[in-house]
Amino acid sequence: xxxxxxxxxxxxxxxxxxxxxxxxxxxxxxxxxxxxxxxxxxxxxxxxxxxxxxxxxxxxxxxxxxxxxxxxxxxxxxxxxxxxxxxxxxxxxxxxxxxxxxxxxxxxxxxxxxxxxxxxxxxxxxxxxxxxx
Amino acid sequence: xxxxxxxxxxxxxxxxxxxxxxxxxxxxxxxxxxxxxxxxxxxxxxxxxxxxxxxxxxxxxxxxxxxxxxxxxxxxxxxxxxxxxxxxxxxxxxxxxxxxxxxxxxxxxxxxxxxxxxxxxxxxxxxxxxxxxxxxxxxxxxxxxxxxxxxxxxxxxxxxxxxxxxxxxxxxxxxxxxxxxxxxxxxxxxxxxxxxxxxxxxxxxxxxxxxxxxxxxxxxxxxxxxxxxxxxxxxxxxxxxxxxxxxxxxxxxxxxxxxxxxxxxxxxxxxxxxxxxxxxxxxxxxxxxxxxxxxxxxxxxxxxxxxxxxxxxxxxxxxxxxxxxxxxxxxxxxxxxxxxxxxxxxxxxxxxxxxxxxxxxxxxxxxxxxxxxxxxxxxxxxxxxxxxxxxxxxxxx
Numbered sequence: 375x376x377x378x379x380x381x382x383x384x385x386x387x388x389x390x391x392x393x394x395x396x397x398x399x400x401x402x403x404x405x406x407x408x409x410x411x412x413x414x415x416x417x418x419x420x421x422x423x424x425x426x427x428x429x430x431x432x433x434x435x436x437x438x439x440x441x442x443x444x445x446x447x448x449x450x451x452x453x454x455x456x457x458x459x460x461x462x463x464x465x466x467x468x469x470x471x472x473x474x475x476x477x478x479x480x481x482x483x484x485x486x487x488x489x490x491x492x493x494x495x496x497x498x499x500x501x502x503x504x505x506x507x
Numbered sequence: 508x509x510x511x512x513x514x515x516x517x518x519x520x521x522x523x524x525x526x527x528x529x530x531x532x533x534x535x536x537x538x539x540x541x542x543x544x545x546x547x548x549x550x551x552x553x554x555x556x557x558x559x560x561x562x563x564x565x566x567x568x569x570x571x572x573x574x575x576x577x578x579x580x581x582x583x584x585x586x587x588x589x590x591x592x593x594x595x596x597x598x599x600x601x602x603x604x605x606x607x608x609x610x611x612x613x614x615x616x617x618x619x620x621x622x623x624x625x626x627x628x629x630x631x632x633x634x635x636x637x638x639x640x641x642x643x644x645x646x647x648x649x650x651x652x653x654x655x656x657x658x659x660x661x662x663x664x665x666x667x668x669x670x671x672x673x674x675x676x677x678x679x680x681x682x683x684x685x686x687x688x689x690x691x692x693x694x695x696x697x698x699x700x701x702x703x704x705x706x707x708x709x710x711x712x713x714x715x716x717x718x719x720x721x722x723x724x725x726x727x728x729x730x731x732x733x734x735x736x737x738x739x740x741x742x743x744x745x746x747x748x749x750x751x752x753x754x755x756x757x758x759x760x761x762x763x764x765x766x767x768x769x770x771x772x773x774x775x776x777x778x779x780x781x782x783x784x785x786x787x788x789x790x791x792x793x794x795x796x797x798x799x800x801x802x803x804x805x806x807x808x809x810x811x812x813x814x815x816x817x818x819x820x821x822x823x824x825x826x827x828x829x830x831x832x833x834x835x836x837x838x839x840x841x842x843x844x845x846x847x848x849x850x851x852x853x854x855x856x857x858x859x860x861x862x863x864x865x866x867x868x869x870x871x872x873x874x875x876x877x878x879x880x881x882x883x884x885x886x887x888x889x890x891x892x893x894x895x896x897x898x899x900x901x902x903x904x
Contacts, residue, residue, distance in 0.1 A: 387648035397648075408762070417762030419649035425762035445670070445768055447662035449654060451713040459659045459714075461766065468763030471892070473653050484670045501652045 386498025397499040406434040418468035439490030440465040477506040514601035515740040516748040518547025518733030519862040527727040528622040535617035539731035547733040556582035556609030560592035562850040582609040588895025589887025590852035595897035598753030600734040610736040617729025618850020626725035660891025662714035664768040665802040678820035679801040680707035685828035690841025692870040698845040721801040728849035746866040752784030752900035759893040772896035773810035780898035788812040793864040795857035797885040798842040830873040839873035854885035865903040
């Protein structure tokens, strides 16, 4: 089976003062998630106030990069190569939106183990993606 | 305070166009408003409440109110929950009427995605981040790079639903088959040809597991409804469609902790509406169910309580949604899947067909016998990320 080539234009993420450190970390190929010191719950995407208890005592931790595929769809209505949108559940807990790249389409199934990989965006910071482990 | 028995839908109009390259969006809104007023037997100066959503061009309700020359307004609401907005607006209009804030409320929808090439697919790989309105959203940086479109986001819901409940593409196809059976009788429907389960499965794959025929149409057009107080309704020469229950709720990705793509916010808006109406799902004779995609219908039917969670696939199969044949006649105008999805927003047409059914004015081939209780339900935004659900329950008086 063919691999999704990820030749698609990757929209550059708009960076804000709130999310600057997330993208600074991404430039070093680190994926950050939010951690609330008040309610001890992880969240994604990281933000200034915990979406569960609304505490502002949140910190941003580095994810291991290990995750499990929650769901996916191979987008075929595209002008370029098919690409795979997916939600993956990080080993640390949160389920996050991403693309599955550099993987045989045959091996992309729910519950597959996936791992973190960074790809360039068009004029912006690198963006976190996942590939089948 | 309840809205039960406080307000009536007395005017409804669906624009006959499906392709309007020669009209402006504002013009379509106004033509729909004029059509709904004529249907109700009211005039423009009777309108004292106006409701519209993100499809209305300009500055919320103000640009359109000024353009149409609505001079007697004392209540405005431009809440935007995407395609479900207009179902929610009817509920809000009933609230405003119950509170004495207005007596004749106009709700309009119109848009030209077909002429302007702004259908969901037109966003392409850029996803919603390409739209300045969405680029400032807090989620934009974490979603836009991944090429999300309505197709592949709803497809992810279908994929997970299949995984957890064994739902099949054949079962989803039955939803399109039922819509097409109804659309053949609608002279305005964009797609009038009856299709089979095999036709749906043989149509090109758009975003696994959704085929082209699992997706709704892209059309220009619009619609409008007039909601009035009981006193105003009494003086009008039209069948009375009474609002007896309404519910609304948003759902999101919940910090990634409680993310679950197998249910929609209908699980909350539905029970609220049924409780207010004092009836059960089994009392409903006709249901307008938002059909942006076949999976949308299936999940909402489960969440509204027409069947158990996970049983949607079996429930929609074998023609169970076809009027005169199945237990739950749905979208007898052909729905968004075949008839019309103006402005990429299907909520307005859901209300309008429910009104036709309750008045006994649906096409004779699809009119539900003794149709005294109907439901209209919508999902706006994306089932795959965040959306707003609205449920409306209506009774013929």
